[in-house]
Amino acid sequence: MLSVEEATHCVAATIHSLPAEFLALPLAAGRILREDLHADRDFPPFNRVAMDGIAVRFAALATNPSEFRIERTQFAGQEPTPQLDPHAATEIMTGAMLPEGTDTVIRYEDLTFRTDEATGQRFATIQVPPPHAGHNVHRRAADRRQGELLLAAGTYLGAAELAVAATVGATTVAVTRRARVAVVSTGDELVAIAERPLPHQIRRSNALMLQAAAEQAGAITQAFHFNDDVAALQQGLPPLLTDFDAIILSGGVSKGKADFLPEVLREIGVQQIFHEVQQRPGKPFWFGQSPEGTVVFALPGNPVSTFVNFYRYARPWLLGVQQPAVTALSGVGAVSAVLAADISFRPKLTHFLLVRLEHSSSGQLLAYPERAGGSGDLASLLTSNAFLELPPEQELFPAGTVLPAWSFR
């Protein structure tokens, strides 16, 4: 039986980059860029006024230190006119282009104004002289030069990245397409959410859980349900292998007499990569790949097992195929957290322990173990927000131990 580490390695080996697609920029939020974007102009593209006030020639301060005649006013977005008189000033607004003949901006807070009543001419008097030439000017190319790489292929497009792409006029961008995931539930005891279950039945909940979790990881999902019937599975599963990048099943992979899935999957050409992992919960996890490249995560059907296996293996896979820069699974999604209470676990299995992760006021990430009712206790997931990965070699984990934590909120 594979260790968690070996299983992780096998899953990671099937990660391949999904193809790119072209999207209008506003629709590309949350995607991974698949092309390099360069500065089409200098950043800023001109000597940009950074404060509202007046623009002067710094050298003029030596001969004309007090009062400046306002030659004209220049707004942002106006085509600039050179300042004619080297000893005058141009009243100027933030975002405007610094006029030729000036090099320094003095802000309103450091000025007083007067108007000559006879001529209507305005004058500005400097109260706080600027420390150096170029003060309050955001110089052309100070941040980035024309042609410089701004966003490299592989960059996640958050709000700031979209704004940078907008600045260089990228109306359409190449991004990785979303993963297409079929979520399949099996089990004769399961009825639809809208149905009233008989005493020996329960409502289907895993499919909705997997759909929500996969979509939260960026995938497009579609749900299917098959009964525990070889013929239904033989007929229903093959079309999914051509239409989806991944199939995530829950149920039907244990040792039971109605657990036909491993057998059926092999029959329809999905090559088994592994079955069973040295872990609790979620040991009966089956993983394989079709000749077309579609991967199959066949997860045990107990809700907590399904959930933990999804976040430990399937979610990193989804992030991996959608984010080409990520080539290995190790660490994707896991952070280091400090165990806040003693824990013991004797079986020689990796133990996924439900915890509540909290940022302490001292800057530590603390993990508080939650009372859990076993892998069938769906409701136990509600009071936790992560699980810790406790390695199999150890039995006692004292408070203070640092362990990998997988967050699911």
Place this chain on the structure above:
Amino acid sequence: MLSVEEATHCVAATIHSLPAEFLALPLAAGRILREDLHADRDFPPFNRVAMDGIAVRFAALATNPSEFRIERTQFAGQEPTPQLDPHAATEIMTGAMLPEGTDTVIRYEDLTFRTDEATGQRFATIQVPPPHAGHNVHRRAADRRQGELLLAAGTYLGAAELAVAATVGATTVAVTRRARVAVVSTGDELVAIAERPLPHQIRRSNALMLQAAAEQAGAITQAFHFNDDVAALQQGLPPLLTDFDAIILSGGVSKGKADFLPEVLREIGVQQIFHEVQQRPGKPFWFGQSPEGTVVFALPGNPVSTFVNFYRYARPWLLGVQQPAVTALSGVGAVSAVLAADISFRPKLTHFLLVRLEHSSSGQLLAYPERAGGSGDLASLLTSNAFLELPPEQELFPAGTVLPAWSFR
């Protein structure tokens, strides 16, 4: 001029709960539940078999410790039949209802089987006896009792919560509706993304940035652009006050001659709550509210100022109105992080310092200061993922200082 703390308090005072709406369960992912959901049955609803194997009466082990006749086989989803012979066994699958007349399950791994060739009768021999009655049985009501509160109003609906709601047959749920946000850019120097700017113009990027960030916080957004023109603002802004919960503007709130916004907003009936906050970047931030209750975040237009003010004030407001349980802004979105290098900042202002937050291998959240080019340097946001809030009273912040961090990825 208000302190950051006072401004935060003023913004928080306008938080009110948005109305609820009813959604089909699969569409409710990421929303806040606005009704209590109770267990419609016990959890689990019957004595549920937790392992594939055989069910026996524990007491029978005393008299019949080795070999059990298999009376019949019971699958999950099948209506159960009582076991007739108290000394026999029922072969049984995970998820099935435990048959009457049995109380204990022994898994396949702890059994061997033989078939009598003459009669075809199957027998199971127990290799590892069960430790107690009830072994491998997930008892009815072990996790939750019928009528017990499962999900309280105010709960965030993640993947696990949707699954629990599905289990109790909640096909439609009441959730808080999304906030409606108008994103308005102003500035005569700005042209559309698809246009080729003249030398003194730049492309609009703030609107797209704010839209992406607001949608990431759960809001529905629509973008508008107005030139720096009093009449255009007087005509364009009033309809937005009736159609949206919040208006987020960028630009037009500084001391410049084209900064008409505070004046126009007051004219159209938006009451100013504050103008200017003791902070850098983003000091000229203007905040107000219309008689209808629509709030107006008028943010300075320098991209980094816009961005930081959005994440520090507007995002917590959006989370607050969409998540009724959140009644104060303090702490919403901020975590404690440990400064990884010495920083000095002399002005008596709260300083928002761009940093790269990283989880250290020892379980600490470390904040690495990033070289920043000032509030006009949009590209400086690309290498950071958060900002630290440095209080105004202090000038030197040695490495190791714990400070609030606002994450924006």
